[in-house]
Amino acid sequence: MMQSSELTTKAKEYLRIAKVDLVIGYLEGTTKDRRRAGFIRSAEEADNLVLDERCEDNLAVYLVKENLLARYKKVAIFLNPAGIRTINVLASEEQIEADKIVILGFEITGGDVRILDGESVDDFSELIAQLKLKAFDSEQMADVDEIDSLDVDKRFEYWRGEFSKCIKCYACRQACPMCYCNRCIVECNQPQWICRSAHTLGNFEWNIVRAFHLAGRCVGCGNCERACPVDIPLMKINRKLGKEVLDRFDYFVGSSKDQQAVLTSFKQDDPQEFIL
Amino acid sequence: MADNFEPRIIAFVCNYCTYAGADLAGTSRLKYPANVRIVRLPCTGRISPLFLLKALQKGADGILVSGCHPGDCHFISGNYHARRRWSIFRTLLDFLGIPKERIWFSWVSASEGRKFADLITEFTENIKQLGPFTQYDKLIKEMSE
Numbered sequence: 342m343m344q345s346s347e348l349t350t351k352a353k354e355y356l357r358i359a360k361v362d363l364v365i366g367y368l369e370g371t372t373k374d375r376r377r378a379g380f381i382r383s384a385e386e387a388d389n390l391v392l393d394e395r396c397e398d399n400l401a402v403y404l405v406k407e408n409l410l411a412r413y414k415k416v417a418i419f420l421n422p423a424g425i426r427t428i429n430v431l432a433s434e435e436q437i438e439a440d441k442i443v444i445l446g447f448e449i450t451g452g453d454v455r456i457l458d459g460e461s462v463d464d465f466s467e468l469i470a471q472l473k474l475k476a477f478d479s480e481q482m483a484d485v486d487e488i489d490s491l492d493v494d495k496r497f498e499y500w501r502g503e504f505s506k507c508i509k510c511y512a513c514r515q516a517c518p519m520c521y522c523n524r525c526i527v528e529c530n531q532p533q534w535i536c537r538s539a540h541t542l543g544n545f546e547w548n549i550v551r552a553f554h555l556a557g558r559c560v561g562c563g564n565c566e567r568a569c570p571v572d573i574p575l576m577k578i579n580r581k582l583g584k585e586v587l588d589r590f591d592y593f594v595g596s597s598k599d600q601q602a603v604l605t606s607f608k609q610d611d612p613q614e615f616i617l
Numbered sequence: 618m619a620d621n622f623e624p625r626i627i628a629f630v631c632n633y634c635t636y637a638g639a640d641l642a643g644t645s646r647l648k649y650p651a652n653v654r655i656v657r658l659p660c661t662g663r664i665s666p667l668f669l670l671k672a673l674q675k676g677a678d679g680i681l682v683s684g685c686h687p688g689d690c691h692f693i694s695g696n697y698h699a700r701r702r703w704s705i706f707r708t709l710l711d712f713l714g715i716p717k718e719r720i721w722f723s724w725v726s727a728s729e730g731r732k733f734a735d736l737i738t739e740f741t742e743n744i745k746q747l748g749p750f751t752q753y754d755k756l757i758k759e760m761s762e
Binding site: 488489493495497499500501535536540543550552553556557578581582586590603605607608609613617 | 671687694714724752
């Protein structure tokens, strides 16, 4: 706890010396066990900031909403490793300018908050390289492998059950830092690619498209799954594709801010064993 | 059922290679099953995964996606991009329970009329064995209830 207050003090100091003009951090939520995002503009307000093991949400999502960055010169933001990788992805996709962001990095491990050294996104490249080495190990992939081991009809039934719960609220989309399109494909109706009402067929299609648009872009922050009001295990799909991209193309999402997206680049000798 | 089942197969092909290959199959008087409906697109890079979803939604039993061999793309790199996209997309569909066997990918050049005819014959036989694609039908029925 001692340590985590160090980071909120740092945020306060940044505002005091006007190093940044906005801090995005965590505040007490409406109930004791929840935290919500706070947008802090003065040093006095910064006293309300909290940082503990409940601060799970990836706050980077707010950087791309409502053109927020255009209104501030520099923004400090509390980010965990997935959040830091988000900055890399958004910078590589030219959605944000990485040098406007001051990172207040932390990591939650087993209920403890650990402060990460560094300020700009490049300071964390070593950390991210380490993450890549242990990404998608068998422990993390146990639930995915379990689905993979079913035969194809059973898999369909499993997902049919899950997707039938979907109410098409698109909370997964809104909570996702990578889903920043002004006009989402589901809002296009000429042609109508995806059925709009919340029946299972349309839900299936929506979830296929959502997952595919995040292939090679998802950093695994888990915002979508936490936002889902009916608890669809979306991260199972995201992790499956994340591992696929890593295994097939040696691509770890958000490794640097100059990294080209996996689906907009290619190598001439990409694997093609499935093509006749 | 299985005996008189005629599968509906949609082939998304690129204009410069596979479509020309299909054309060659025709002008060479090669026979292949009439189950295939060919949709011609400028390039495999133009084939959005949404097309495949739509085809399944509208009752396709099998889908073939075919374009130029690597290095032959009229637009230099369209097929390279498409190749990455497909490889991820088919993994995704498979994980969600839509059988891989129903979506085939191939490279067919403008001179490979024989390959095209053989491919369609083989694919149609395979889909006949598999039977109709019913997973989506269930969902569509749920929809109208």
